[in-house]
Amino acid sequence: MQLRGKRDERGIALILALMALIVVGGIGLLMFTRTINEVQHSRDDARIVQTLMIARGGANIGSVLMGTTIADELQAVVELTSRPGRWAYGVDHNPMTDDGPEPQSVANALATIATQLQGAVDGAVCSSPIDMGDSASVSLRIYFTDEACGIDLPASVTLPEGRFVEGVPRGGSLEGIQTYALPVVMVSDGELGDFRRNIVVQGEYLFDVGQTSFAHYAYFTNRETSSGSRIWFTDKTLIDGPTHTNSNFSFYRTPWFGGRVTSAGCQNQACTGARTQGAYFYNNTSLLRTPPNMSPDFNNPNHGGNAPMFDAGVQWNGAVVALPTSAYNQQLVAQGVGRLDQGLYFPSNLYSLDMWAGDVNGESPTWSSGQWQPAATYQYIRACTGSRQRVEVGWNRYEYRHNGTCTVWRVDADNRMQQMVNEGDMSDPTDWVNMAREFNGVVYVNGRVERLTGPDRTSASNPATAAPALASFAQITVAASSDIRITRDLKYEQPPCTTTATRTGNTITRAVCENVNHANVLGVYTQGGDIIVGNDHYWDLGSSGGGTSWDGDLNAPTDVNVHAVLMSGTDQIRVEGYAKAGGNGSFERDQGSFNLLGGMIQENRGVFGTFNSNNDTRRGYDRVYTYDPRMLEGVAPPFFPTTGLGEVSFAAFFSFGQREQVY
DSSP: OHHHHHHHHHHHHHHHHHHHHHHHHHHHHHHHHHHHHHHHHHHHHHHHHHHHHHHHHHHHHHHHHHHTHHHHHHHHHHHHHOOSSSSSSSOBSOTTTTOOBOHHHHHHHHHHHHHHHHHHHHHHHOSSOEEEETTEEEEEEEESSSEETTEEOOTTOOOOOOEEEEEOOOOSSSOOOEEEEEEEEEEEEEEETTEEEEEEEEEEEEEEEEEEEGGGOSEEEEESEETTEEOOBOTTOEEOSOEEESSOOEEOSOOEEOSOEEEOOOSSTTOOSOOOOOBEETTOTTOOBOGGGSSSOTTSOOBTTBOOEETTOEETTOOOOOOOSOOHHHHHHHHTTTSSSEEEEESSOBSEEEEEEEOTTSOOOEEETTEEESOOOEEEEEEEOSEEEEEEEETTEEEEEEESOEEEEEEOTTOOEEEEOSSSOTTOGGGEEEOSSOEEEEEEESSOEEEEEOOOBSSTTOGGGBOOSBOTTOEEEEEESSOEEEOSOBOBSSOSOSSOOEEETTEEEOOOOOOTTOOOEEEEEESSSOEEEOOOOSOOOOTTSOOEEEOGGGSOOTTOEEEEEEEESSSOEEETTTTSSOTTSSOOOEEEEEEEEEEEEEEEOOOOEEEOTTSOEEEEEEEEEEEOGGGGGTOOSTTOOEEEEEEEEEEEEEEEEEEEEEO
């Protein structure tokens, strides 16, 4: 009995131990199962966070697009929709107080912008989700209207009306920046495997609208004709900037355009009546090909090998851009009327207007180690009045010499201006008197400028030996009511570009323009005359029919370099005497290249030379354009004429907040 009891005790103990093992094992299994579940939940939580971060990254991409791609699309829409009046959008609310345009009229106008912009934005962001790798992707919709990418705005979200934020009305001045706001909603969908998260961001797209400067264009005409004849873009044409005509372009072979090309299709000078979209192609001069009749399509036309190259696209229904009707604004600015600063104003013709960068002694810098040294400390301007006087310099031989007076001014980097009162040593401070007001950059001539010059070359055949006309800090607009003749190189001390565009076959090498932060800039503008490149003033038969006279200082040199934005409001930019085979009729003269760094704006296209069947220059100059890319960023010569069209000078997205929407 006693022995059995011990066995029973051992059995009970074993049973208890087994039960304990079962309980402990169950607890362990339970704990393991819970750990596995927690790990799974942790992994799910991590995926959720990752997906949310992907969605937020998509929203950040949208914000970047607002300041880049979408800003470019906004500029194209603003050019077509802004008004030339006091307000870019909307009508006067209270003209007596200038407190902004009437709100509902602004809302209506901005609704039109939103509709036009939506299509362009959809094309940029709706094509497909962005693959992030590892089963991750993000898709983006940007709503300026109630539908984006074919999907309605989320039900819980609304878009208010657009509004005017701040700004001043446009008036007689050349200024007037106005800020407008377009409401916008961004929806960013992030996906990671089976996980999806959605971010909704609400805010406003704020943009500043100013008046576009004509300096914005690399090339502009109202009419693409000269004396009624069409002028052709050829395969020597390389224009790397915005190009526009109010009429229709004509193409021969393969001209290249690196910037956006637009034409308005006007069929007469005043642009009245119906406009006809399209262009002319060589050997089809009687036929204006409209976009539907362009082959293979209107973006890449090719007719008989005449195939212009549009690297930044072409628009055949561009806006009509009216040229200014007067230079009154520039005259007032030069006179300092109603201003704290002033320019230089000349009431009648100038024999010459000379500009050069120099030191305190008036000496130009020299080229050394890849730059002009020492750096100029003053911008000099010399204006001469009077006329030419014929002087006999030999038997039956004459020269023209200046008969008049000259005055010199200089301006430092802080726009402080001095006038030289005594001819003598420029380094003598007693020879200079301080002007009462700072220099605002405008030089206005109520008449013509017979000679606009920079420093003369030290080697007549080498343009590199001409010292700079504009100091690194100088910003000048030379404006005149009549003709301006360029007779020497006009170069910047610090040009933004160091090479020109070149082509090998159909391969284009763009100009190297890495110095876009340089400040020096020049505008040359005539409202009522031509900008003339001096040429063919070599021979002048005497009144008796015998003898010759030398008048070479009216000629620009061969391979002339001009760093400036050139503009003729009612006439042309042209080479004079290009059609003559020399004044004595005995020879042809190829003057090399007219190398322009800047832009060319004119009412009708001037002629620079004549060409043979091989497209080689026979007489005059061959044009070589290099666009100044600073103009595309809103830089312009001081008080240069504006187009009346809107220009977006700033655009950015401002968020009011965001929320997560879980699917």
